[in-house]
Amino acid sequence: MSVSATxxxxxxxxxxxxxxxxxxxxxxxxxxxxxxLFLVAPMLMMxxxxxxxxxxxxxxxxxxxxxWVTFFTSETYLNSLWTTIRIWLIVLAATxxxxxxxxxxxxxxxxxxxxxxxxxxxxxxxFWTSFxxxxxxxxxxxxxxxxxxxxxxxxxxxxxxxxxxxxxxxSVVIGMTQIYCVFMVGPxxxxxxxxxxxxxxxxxxxxxxxxxxxxxxxxxxxxPGVVVGAIFVSVMVLGxxxxxxxxSGRKVNLLGNIIVTQVGSLKWAFAAVVxxxxxxxMGIVVAGLLRVxxxxxxx
Amino acid sequence: MxxxxxxxxxxxxxxxxxxLDGIDLSLPDDSYVSLLGPSGSGKTTLLRVIAGFETPEAxxxxxxxxxxxxxxxxxxDIGFVFQNFALFPHLSVEKxxxxxxxxxVENPITxxxxxxxxxxxxxxxxxxxxxxxxxxxxxxxxxxxxVALARTLVTEPSLVLLDEPLxxxxxxxxxxxxxxxxxxxxxxxxxxLHVTGSETEALAMGDTVLVLDQGRIAQAADADTIYNEPxxxxxxxxxxxxxxFSGAPSDGRxxxxxxxxxxxxxxxxxSAVPGYAIRYDRVGIRPLDAPVxxxxxxxxxxxxxxxxxxxxxxxFFQLENGRVVEVETHLSVAPAPRCKxxxxxxxxxxxxxxxxxx
Numbered sequence: 001m002s003v004s005a006t007x008x009x010x011x012x013x014x015x016x017x018x019x020x021x022x023x024x025x026x027x028x029x030x031x032x033x034x035x036x037l038f039l040v041a042p043m044l045m046m047x048x049x050x051x052x053x054x055x056x057x058x059x060x061x062x063x064x065x066x067x068w069v070t071f072f073t074s075e076t077y078l079n080s081l082w083t084t085i086r087i088w089l090i091v092l093a094a095t096x097x098x099x100x101x102x103x104x105x106x107x108x109x110x111x112x113x114x115x116x117x118x119x120x121x122x123x124x125x126x127f128w129t130s131f132x133x134x135x136x137x138x139x140x141x142x143x144x145x146x147x148x149x150x151x152x153x154x155x156x157x158x159x160x161x162x163x164x165x166x167x168x169x170x171s172v173v174i175g176m177t178q179i180y181c182v183f184m185v186g187p188x189x190x191x192x193x194x195x196x197x198x199x200x201x202x203x204x205x206x207x208x209x210x211x212x213x214x215x216x217x218x219x220x221x222x223x224p225g226v227v228v229g230a231i232f233v234s235v236m237v238l239g240x241x242x243x244x245x246x247x248s249g250r251k252v253n254l255l256g257n258i259i260v261t262q263v264g265s266l267k268w269a270f271a272a273v274v275x276x277x278x279x280x281x282m283g284i285v286v287a288g289l290l291r292v293x294x295x296x297x298x299x
Numbered sequence: 300m301x302x303x304x305x306x307x308x309x310x311x312x313x314x315x316x317x318x319l320d321g322i323d324l325s326l327p328d329d330s331y332v333s334l335l336g337p338s339g340s341g342k343t344t345l346l347r348v349i350a351g352f353e354t355p356e357a358x359x360x361x362x363x364x365x366x367x368x369x370x371x372x373x374x375x376d377i378g379f380v381f382q383n384f385a386l387f388p389h390l391s392v393e394k395x396x397x398x399x400x401x402x403x404v405e406n407p408i409t410x411x412x413x414x415x416x417x418x419x420x421x422x423x424x425x426x427x428x429x430x431x432x433x434x435x436x437x438x439x440x441x442x443x444x445x446v447a448l449a450r451t452l453v454t455e456p457s458l459v460l461l462d463e464p465l466x467x468x469x470x471x472x473x474x475x476x477x478x479x480x481x482x483x484x485x486x487x488x489x490x491x492l493h494v495t496g497s498e499t500e501a502l503a504m505g506d507t508v509l510v511l512d513q514g515r516i517a518q519a520a521d522a523d524t525i526y527n528e529p530x531x532x533x534x535x536x537x538x539x540x541x542x543x544f545s546g547a548p549s550d551g552r553x554x555x556x557x558x559x560x561x562x563x564x565x566x567x568x569x570s571a572v573p574g575y576a577i578r579y580d581r582v583g584i585r586p587l588d589a590p591v592x593x594x595x596x597x598x599x600x601x602x603x604x605x606x607x608x609x610x611x612x613x614x615f616f617q618l619e620n621g622r623v624v625e626v627e628t629h630l631s632v633a634p635a636p637r638c639k640x641x642x643x644x645x646x647x648x649x650x651x652x653x654x655x656x657x
Contacts (some may be wrong), residue, residue, distance in 0.1 A: 029381075061377045142395070170394075183559075196383075196385065197386075198381050198383060198385040199385050199386075199387060201352055201372070201379070201380055201381075201385070202379070202385040202387075202450075202493070203387070203398065203402070204352075204371070204372045204373045205350060205372050205373070205378065205379040205449070205451075206373075206398055206399030206402065206403060206450065206454055207373050207374075207399055207402070207403025207404055207405060207407075207454060208373055208398070208399075208402040208403060208404065209373055210406070212402045216398070216402055217387060220389045222391055
């Protein structure tokens with residue numbers, strides 16, 4: 001009696017499991033097809049094209065490593081790779097320095113949930129205008145006769161306008177930091193808000209002061225937010241070209257700018273090489289960041 | 300016995316609500332004090348004021364003879380065990396326990412081997428041996444409770460506040476932890492202030508029991524006194540073992556909407572709210588026509604239902620006006636009553652078992 005009851009029960013148990021795995025296949029199919037068609041296939045295509053033979057007016061599918069050799073032997077292109085990495089590191093550090101305290105403030109000191117949301121929305125408001133306007137708006141701000149120079153001169157802090165403010169690497173860093181900072185603030189503030197208040201109180205009760213609590217509790221508990229923010233910022237900054245084009249006066253050439261000019265002159269094979277290099281670079285950066293924190297465990 | 304903590308006239312309001320409305324209390328050194336109060340009576344607020352997470356609007360908090368109202372929590376020598384444990388989720392059991400020793404502002408211990416020894420001792424005391432390297436997310440509720448307690452005790456505070464420490468545990472584990480808590484407290488020789496909403500827990504644990512009602516201490520006494528002689532109707536109600544009747548004494552009887560009880564040798568308490576209380580287990584069930592002695596009170600009622608709990612049976616009777624009266628019969632001293640549904644009985648008790656508040 002009991003044996004037969006058990007067997008019929010297991011049959012009942014296995015049935016829905018098989019059904020649900022069928023169902024999960026159907027649920028994932030559209031996504032997989034989409035990714036294969038529009039992500040994996042184009043990437044493979046790009047790798048393939050990077051080995052094509054490029055002549056001035058024509059590109060033929062005869063495999064050659066000429067474009068790759070050109071990239072890794074030309075000082076211009078290696079410099080641009082280095083510039084990209086340098087700008088990325090500086091902007092990443094700058095967004096962290098500006099963003100972390102802001103997130104700390106919103107997530108820790110603003111107790112009112114509504115005000116918290118309002119402050120985060122405030123960070124997003126610049127995104128209501130177009131990207132180009134946001135970048136170009138820095139010109140009247142940073143220019144030789146721009147707002148900052150005018151104000152500093154009027155206050156007699158400087159006698160001569162600071163020329164390095166615009167059309168330099170500095171202006172590119174300033175512009176990018178402003179644009180991408182919010183991607184750092186958001187995830188960190190989110191993680192900060194998730195830290196249970198009673199945990200902080202417990203640490204206080206055990207005798208720890210504010211900075212000790214920050215270092216031993218808040219900082220490690222918000223690391224996942226920092227990593228997510230860093231991934232957002234890294235991916236966007238590494239692929240950037242518009243800010244550099246608009247604010248550097250052609251002095252800063254990122255890998256993105258090279259792709260734009262190469263595609264502009266129909267040098268598809270070479271653009272593909274730069275694209276592959278950029279993708280690999282991003283892959284390394286993201287993989288490295290994910291090593292820092294086990295996101296699956298934290299989220 | 301010296302006093303470790305004393306509060307005088309402590310007030311705290313949230314908007315219109317008087318969370319604490321003039322608290323006076325003093326806790327003796329080296330004892331287990333339980334604080335009983337229904338939800339919303341200001342229990343947690345009181346603990347938070349003592350720990351320093353809230354500042355009282357009026358009154359004084361003296362700890363070991365010094366005023367501490369404005370001292371921040373991390374500089375008070377008071378431990379707090381949180382209701383939800385509040386363990387540090389990113390640290391192991393061992394690191395959680397070592398946190399206070401390593402990170403406190405006042406004389407932190409920098410010698411790792413001293414920390415290790417102290418942590419090992421406390422882990423042995425609370426019974427967590429073998430779990431040192433586990434993540435706190437991978438241990439059971441009872442173990443989390445022990446980590447929370449160990450984390451506080453290892454810093455050797457002079458007073459430990461426990462905010463409903465057993466609320467998150469299942470009934471079985473709760474009874475076990477009660478004995479554990481008493482044992483651990485005795486070994487450490489500090490004062491525990493155990494806040495709870497459960498009257499059985501409060502009576503079982505406390506050398507002294509404080510009853511909190513509407514932001515005031517309604518009674519402070521040993522468990523036996525609290526149980527047998529609650530000072531007011533409110534205290535009797537929290538104990539959850541008294542039938543309470545409203546009304547007022549006049550002409551040798553206590554008259555109210557539920558009946559008239561002749562007054563004799565009852566214990567009397569002066570109280571702002573008048574009332575008449577008789578404990579569930581002091582009431583006998585007799586046939587309606589059975590004789591009633593001169594010092595007894597009889598109240599006719601209709602049997603509704605009963606509840607068997609093992610050592611006792613609780614029977615529920617309804618009065619004429621719909622009011623329900625509960626009778627507890629201990630099966631070790633009397634046979635089960637076996638009343639017939641909807642039948643009328645006489646509920647009888649001795650006058651000197653009743654408590655009268657006037």
